Amino acid sequence: MTSMNLCWGAPVGLNVSYGLNFSRNGQSTQLVTSNTCINVTGLNSSISYSFFVFAVAGDNMTIGDSVTITAFTKPGAVTSPSASNVTTTSIRPCWVAPVGGNVSYSVNFSSNGQSTQLITNNTCINVTGLNSATSYSFIVIAVAGNNMTLGDSVTITAFTKPGAVTSPSASNVTTTSIRLCWVAPVGGNVSYSVNFSSNGQSTQLITNNTCINVTGLNSATSYSFIVIAVAGNNMTLGDSVTITAFTKPGPVTSPYASNVTMTSMNLCWGAPVGLNVSYGLNFSRNGQSTQLFTSNTYINVTGLNSSISYSFFVFAVAGDNMTVGDSVTITAFTKPGPVTSPYASNVTMTSMNLCWGAPVGLNVSYGLNFSRNGQSTQLVTSNTCINVTGLNSSISYSFFVFAVAGDNMTVGDSVTITAFTKPGPVTSPYASNVTMTSMNLCWVAPVGLNVSYGLNFSRNGQSTQLFTSNTCINVPGLNSSISYSFFVFAVAGDNKTVGDSVTITAFTKPGAVTSPSASNVTTTSIRLCWVVPVGGNVSYSVNFSSNGQSTRLITNNTCINVTGLNSATSYSFIVIAVAGNNMTLGDSVTITAFTKPGPVTSPYASNVTMTSMNLCWVAPVGLNVSYGLNFSRNGQSTQLFTSNTCINVPGLNSSISYSFFVFAVAGDNKTVGDSVTITAFTSFYSSLPLVSNPWKLNSPSSFQQPQESICGYYS
Template identity: 35%
Template sequence: MSLLSCFGVLLRTSLVLYLFLKGSQAQCTSCMSFKGVVTSTEITVQVVANCSVSTGNTSVYSNSTTATLPRLCPGSTYRVIVLCKDGLKFNCCSTTKPVIMNLTASAITTSSVYLNWTQPLGNSSFYRVEWTDCNISDSQNITGTSVNVTALTAGVQYHFTVIAVAGDNTIEGQSETVSKYTEPEVIRNLTVSEITTSSVSLSWIEPLGNRSFYRVEWTGGVRDMNTTTNETAFNVTELTAGVKYTFRVTAVAGDDMTEGKTISVSLFTKPAIIRNLTVNEITTSSVSLSWIEPLGNRSFYRIEWTNGGRDMNTTTNETAFNVTELTAGVKYTFKVTAVAGDNITTGNAQEKALFTKPEVIRNLTVSEITSSSVSLSWIEPLGNRSFYRIEWTGGVGDMNTTTKETAFNVTELTAGVKYTFRVTAVAGDEMTEGKTISVSLFTKPAIIRNLTVTEITTSSVSLSWIEPLGNRSFYRIEWTNGGRDMNTTTNETAFNVTELTAGVKYTFKVTAVAGDNITKGNAQEKALFTSKPFHWNGVNVFSEVEPCNDYVNICIEQ
């Protein structure tokens, strides 16, 4: 066909189309019978060759089996007219698909997701919003460009689809889909089940709805740390003793990003145990303690003590403390514990059990001294005691014994020896002793042996004896005639008493005296008369009278 002939056909077709449109402008039915594809900006119609396709404003001629009307407005209704050589093929209305843009999800909670999008180019009548968790689906028609989808399940992945519907209320545009997880619910009943110096054990009840795992975070040490777990319990380790930590537990959805609200708990790890608790001094009413501070941190120390009947405690920031106002001779248990900064969390206690020193015994008295024994008595001390330790030194060796009584007779001593006796109250541990009270004294010397009168004159008497068993310092010789008492001392075992009166009865006593010049043994004595002279036939005669015999020795002076 020549170019002129084609032009003639188009001209006639356009004229016929114009007249047809003018006559049927008021009526337009949907294009249901022709085959074609409608997009947001194009309508493609299947035709035979040598047909023209027109929307009224746009017209194309096709010499193939399809004709496409381009550059259309999305969501708009167009009258599509197809004219071919053999006459009118179609006269119907078709609507381009509206297209939404920039679909976003925001303000995600445990039960809702807020969707918004940009109004599509062209026209749209309303929007269909659909959502599903692959088990339950729902939809909603709205006219605006945003919607808050509610009544969702926490921690679940939802697929949200928004479709623009054209003005014919039938044609749907290309859908836009966004997939989001709702926030998991908050975990329930976060509990600290155990606290040590280096770990904290956490447990909780899983949240309502769904979750994928839990994120556990903790801060307070050298650096911030976190980990994840699928369980509803976790033991956080490698912590520093006595440090305040904040632990946060959060449920995380399946996208590993969407998190629920965090539940947190702040607490101190236990301080470590104090080191090297030492008792520096024990008195009757006080105990001095010292220690080395624990590893890690601590705020202060709590000192507790009890005697089994009354509990007491105090605090200090120092590593030493003197506990006072205690009772003598009583067993006390002392505990020292490091306390954390919350004034509540305590480490394990280090303890010492010991007795205070008993008080000193009162009024130590020597009630009797013999040549081989010393009897002691005293008043019990104030406070408590378990028994008494008696020690004595001065003899062959040091000796000791114990008694629960307030009196004791020390026997098997050596006569005339100086002994030191010590009496000490001892506490219930049989080791802790009070101050010692002592007394030093001599046992009585033993009696001298075999006191003998070796010579008697009118003015003197010679005595001799054998020294006593045991020790002595010297001898005291005493003599009396009933009217006048005389005495002297000697270190010898013989003595000549002079300046006596002739013919007078004298009593002589010889006593061994100990080294204190006071303690003496029992006396050995002799009673006798000194010689008395008389004249017989001009001769001086002396009589030697033995007081215990019935005879008189007569001596004649030549």
């Protein structure tokens, strides 16, 4: 507050001393030192001083340029700190300014775990946003004019006012005590003062808890409890809150029920010891909690349900119509009603579940009477469902169900459940008389009494159901070559209860192939083709006989090349569409075709004249064939046929070269083999011998005799 140390670094050079000029109390002052620090005393608090420091050479006359050090002295501490205007959220700290220059003030405190600093130029400040019933320490510091130099701190400690307690309540009320509870006010820890009057005496209780048990009270009496929060200094009080409550009345005595019917009963009791009270009655009616009140010691309760055990809770009510005594229970049964909504489920060939809705009211058991194998039978259950076993299939049973009250003696009227047991499954199912669009389905009846039958299947993408009283049914309207799954089940006499289904899977018959044809015929093979029949996917069986052996070929295509055949032979190919089960066959279609004959061999011409010649050859390998002969005569195409291996061709012109195309013809007179060509000249002069080489005319009257031809024709 009155001094400070000034320090500096020595200038570069030899040893120097230092001078210091400043103004103190309006007087210019100079200090000299040989050190680089000096303590300046005799200053005033919270004042800004400017010190001019300069180096002095060894002659104590030559001085360097001065450097200025500006600094404030420390302010003094504030005095007479106090707190006033205390509320639950604010406190007004005040103090007296310290002696010295003008200062401002820093007020530091912690709120909600956060350090807070307030700055003021005044000697009072209102601090808000505080928590109730909390002790705060406000640290007040004077701050010099540079806003950096601080005086010593002074602490002002004060509690904020506690808030009033909230949610006051009375609980655990007995005939002689009440438990008072409340929610602590927001803020710091508090204790509580509870003030009340009992038996004409004022009483104060102190507790650190938010609940207190007040004892020694009178039954069915109204009390007012004044609750006040007390801050940690045991002096600062919050606003009071009053809890008003009655003590509990005593219980009623000697309760009983009388005049009990199916829907009502009288309840009676004796009054408890104590002041005048009324009475409440709690019970459940139709699933709803019900409360009745009376000023009498009896009440008639109506609107009850039959066969229900009712528990009536009777209690005395104090003058506030809220505080009640311990209840006393009167328990009684009404008469049971009939069960509701009976039905049978999970029906099998030998058992079924019987279920029903409980009659209106609680706690009943159930009896069940029926006849089984000619014997009267009774079953008992506490459930609303029972599984009855040991029954016969496809039989109608009548079950008489009745409710039994909780005393196991009182029974309601019976309700009848009539149901069939499930038929057994049909046996030995099969399909017969299968066509392209229909089939017969047959089966053996299950064991049991007369049943009818149902049939489920999908037809043209639609679910279809058929019924019959027979063990066979014709199913029409099907598509060819399609696999159908038919689910056959027996139906009991009620036309509702069905047995387990048995599946019959069968294909309809494929259609016959159409447009059969043979092509690409050779001497050893034929290509067979046809158009696929309408319907599902099929494969094809091609059956034929070759070399005395039956042959079967299978293909998924509509054409097949059959090889290894004999030439000039008639074959009958039987084509059959086969359904996807490789068992169901369509009608057969026959393709008849000849293989191509082989060519004739060793052809030659003989007996050649000017107008005719014989043509001969050797028959091809194979069965009997006929032969065709194509040639051109007089510019006209001519065709001759013969069944022989020689033919005489007349009507020719002399000395002409003819080309004869000879071919074998199969037995169908259509299939022909490859042709073989015989080329020969007719004779020029009928007396000329046969020659092997061409002859030349030397002159019109002379010629050279040709030699005999080994081929037998003239050239």
